Amino acid sequence: MSVIEGAIVYSNLLVLLSVGLTLTYITTAVPNFAQGSFAVFGSYISLTLLRLYNLHPYYSLPFTFVLGGLLGLTVYLLMLRPLIKREASVVILMISTLALDLILLGIIGSYSDSLAQFTHKSASRFIFTPYDFNLAGLSAILLVSSLVIFLSLFGLFLLLYKTRFGVALRASMENPDLAEVMGVNVEYTRLFSWFLSGALAAMAGTLLPFRQEIVPSTGAIIIVSIFAASIVGGLANINGALLGGYIIGFSESFLTYNLSAILGTGILLYSKVISLVVLVIVLILAPRGITGVNWRRVLWKKSSSQ
Amino acid sequence: MEEVIVTIALWFGFYTIVSLSLNLEYGFAGIPNFGRALAVLMGGVAVGGIFNRILIYAFGVSGDIITASAQIRSMTNDLIASNPVYGVGLLLLCLALAAILGAVTGALFILPSAKLSEDYLAITLLAISEVAFMVCNYNTAIIGGYYGVSTPDVLAFVPGEERMVAFTVVTLLIAFLVYVIVRRLTNSPFGRLLRAMRENESVVEATGKSVMVLRIKTAAIGSALASLAGALYSLYSVNVIATSFSRVEWTFYPFLMLLLGGAGNNRGVVVGTFTFVIVKILLTIYKHEIRTFLHLPFEAVWLEYILFGLLMYFVLLYRPEGLIKERPIFTAPIKKVVAKIRA
Numbered sequence: 284m285s286v287i288e289g290a291i292v293y294s295n296l297l298v299l300l301s302v303g304l305t306l307t308y309i310t311t312a313v314p315n316f317a318q319g320s321f322a323v324f325g326s327y328i329s330l331t332l333l334r335l336y337n338l339h340p341y342y343s344l345p346f347t348f349v350l351g352g353l354l355g356l357t358v359y360l361l362m363l364r365p366l367i368k369r370e371a372s373v374v375i376l377m378i379s380t381l382a383l384d385l386i387l388l389g390i391i392g393s394y395s396d397s398l399a400q401f402t403h404k405s406a407s408r409f410i411f412t413p414y415d416f417n418l419a420g421l422s423a424i425l426l427v428s429s430l431v432i433f434l435s436l437f438g439l440f441l442l443l444y445k446t447r448f449g450v451a452l453r454a455s456m457e458n459p460d461l462a463e464v465m466g467v468n469v470e471y472t473r474l475f476s477w478f479l480s481g482a483l484a485a486m487a488g489t490l491l492p493f494r495q496e497i498v499p500s501t502g503a504i505i506i507v508s509i510f511a512a513s514i515v516g517g518l519a520n521i522n523g524a525l526l527g528g529y530i531i532g533f534s535e536s537f538l539t540y541n542l543s544a545i546l547g548t549g550i551l552l553y554s555k556v557i558s559l560v561v562l563v564i565v566l567i568l569a570p571r572g573i574t575g576v577n578w579r580r581v582l583w584k585k586s587s588s589q
Numbered sequence: 590m591e592e593v594i595v596t597i598a599l600w601f602g603f604y605t606i607v608s609l610s611l612n613l614e615y616g617f618a619g620i621p622n623f624g625r626a627l628a629v630l631m632g633g634v635a636v637g638g639i640f641n642r643i644l645i646y647a648f649g650v651s652g653d654i655i656t657a658s659a660q661i662r663s664m665t666n667d668l669i670a671s672n673p674v675y676g677v678g679l680l681l682l683c684l685a686l687a688a689i690l691g692a693v694t695g696a697l698f699i700l701p702s703a704k705l706s707e708d709y710l711a712i713t714l715l716a717i718s719e720v721a722f723m724v725c726n727y728n729t730a731i732i733g734g735y736y737g738v739s740t741p742d743v744l745a746f747v748p749g750e751e752r753m754v755a756f757t758v759v760t761l762l763i764a765f766l767v768y769v770i771v772r773r774l775t776n777s778p779f780g781r782l783l784r785a786m787r788e789n790e791s792v793v794e795a796t797g798k799s800v801m802v803l804r805i806k807t808a809a810i811g812s813a814l815a816s817l818a819g820a821l822y823s824l825y826s827v828n829v830i831a832t833s834f835s836r837v838e839w840t841f842y843p844f845l846m847l848l849l850g851g852a853g854n855n856r857g858v859v860v861g862t863f864t865f866v867i868v869k870i871l872l873t874i875y876k877h878e879i880r881t882f883l884h885l886p887f888e889a890v891w892l893e894y895i896l897f898g899l900l901m902y903f904v905l906l907y908r909p910e911g912l913i914k915e916r917p918i919f920t921a922p923i924k925k926v927v928a929k930i931r932a
Binding site for chain 1: 704707723724727728844888891892901905
């Protein structure tokens with residue numbers, strides 16, 4: 284896999300994860316610290332299907348989509364909705380997703396040990412790269428991840444902009460109270476966003492082992508990149524997640540690789556530092572992310588000062 | 590049995606320091622510090638990275654930090670064994686280094702809060718702490734990374750079998766000091782100002798106080814205190830290794846103890862810490878027994894994670910104010926007014 288290919292694949296996966304994070308943030312106003320573990324949950328579903336039924340990870344994508352979605356729904360219904368009903372503050376909700384992350388880590392870890400005992404093959408550390416192949420000179424993961432991202436985003440935009448449900452969804456994302464007055468059931472928006480967030484994250488989890496090794500605690504490592512992607516783009520805007528995902532994905536893999544030519548290969552270990560630096564720079568310049576900036580006003584100020 | 594009690598007392602000491610420092614920052618000042626582990630890690634860096642280097646320079650030992658530290662350990666241990674004053678002096682030096690490094694890191698680390706709202710701030714602090722953890726883990730030049738560095742045993746003059754008890758006494762003493770400091774701070778005009786900031790920042794600004802300066806002061810003090818725990822923990826295990834400063838152990842668990850006990854109530858936090866530590870240490874000590882008894886096909890540590898995650902959730906859902914509620918402020922003038930009304 285060339286560096287550019289790797290960067291595109293990684294960015295695609297980050298976009299899948301950060302779009303989900305942004306969606307749930309818009310509808311429920313809580314940054315989900317368990318988004319990384321949602322992905323690892325998907326990785327383990329694919330691993331199970333591969334080990335038990337010899338199903339190629341690419342074919343397990345529909346299963347992870349559905350199961351990941353159900354996980355997202357369960358989390359919202361059992362965990363967050365009761366807290367929201369009791370009018371918990373944002374910090375309390377954030378702490379509850381931290382707790383969720385720990386619970387998921389415990390479940391995934393114990394599942395990984397049990398699976399290893401059942402199949403007599405270690406499951407605490409795995410990678411799917413041996414199952415990848417080449418299609419027309421490009422690695423299959425590049426095509427598959429691009430296809431997945433294209434289909435999910437195309438589907439999402441069709442839904443949001445071409446259906447009545449989408450209009451209701453966008454209305455309740457923009458202004459929940461007003462939408463409720465107009466007869467929209469805001470609860471549906473939340474259910475939908477948590478389903479989709481879980482589903483997209485789990486699909487990213489299926490594809491992630493093609494690029495990096497997965498351990499039960501991988502979620503804790505990738506969460507920094509996911510948040511960086513969402514915040515750089517702007518947590519309040521889905522398009523922002525798209526933009527942020529590619530910015531962080533490319534700076535983490537492509538920029539780091541190019542820097543290693545100047546500063547030595549040691550820097551490759553510090554790819555997360557690069558995304559943190561990008562995050563901090565963006566937050567200083569634009570605390571609401573790139574899409575949170577009123578660009579028309581910035582351009583107008585520039586032209587009027589000349 | 591005796592060993593179990595000593596272990597509980599030791600960890601109660603470490604965790605009391607950290608959860609009280611978090612109480613100052615989150616319970617009183619309302620700063621959602623999701624990066625508490627960073628300050629504790631700085632305690633480890635102060636011992637493994639700075640204190641060790643000072644000794645290496647003083648003794649003129651050559652070589653990289655990992656091998657030189659091992660040499661330093663045997664040299665200083667001999668010195669400390671023959672002269673206890675030396676050991677106590679080094680212990681105090683370590684604590685001072687940790688407090689200074691912690692305070693500086695805390696003050697710098699909170700700067701993003703100038704521009705960010707609560708949720709963005711929490712994410713940024715968590716990201717900074719997580720990245721610092723990764724750097725210390727991968728880079729073997731700071732504190733030996735995943736190999737770890739050894740540190741001198743500052744209590745080398747105590748015979749081997751009593752070392753743990755002696756260290757527990759030292760830790761509990763410092764935890765008590767931290768309790769006194771936090772209590773005095775929070776029962777002062779400064780503490781009331783912090784509570785006011787938590788409830789409404791605009792009101793504090795309107796009275797002419799700078800919210801940012803208040804936040805920097807709080808984070809510096811809180812991080813300095815938490816660093817003490819990191820330094821003590823490193824000196825206790827005579828080994829600094831980055832992996833032992835994980836987010837679960839030093840950010841999530843302190844939050845659990847704090848919320849279990851009651852945010853904004855120092856006595857409650859101590860009770861919460863004590864409850865948590867008993868459960869945690871018993872789980873850790875009897876993990877093999879639990880595993881065989883329940884026929885678990887997996888490591889008991891995963892069970893611990895699920896259990897503490899659920900405990901946190903139920904505390905948030907059913908008892909968000911904690912075991913002991915935060916009490917209203919009774920200053921001398923208010924007491925006078927109350928007495929007048931009653932009379």
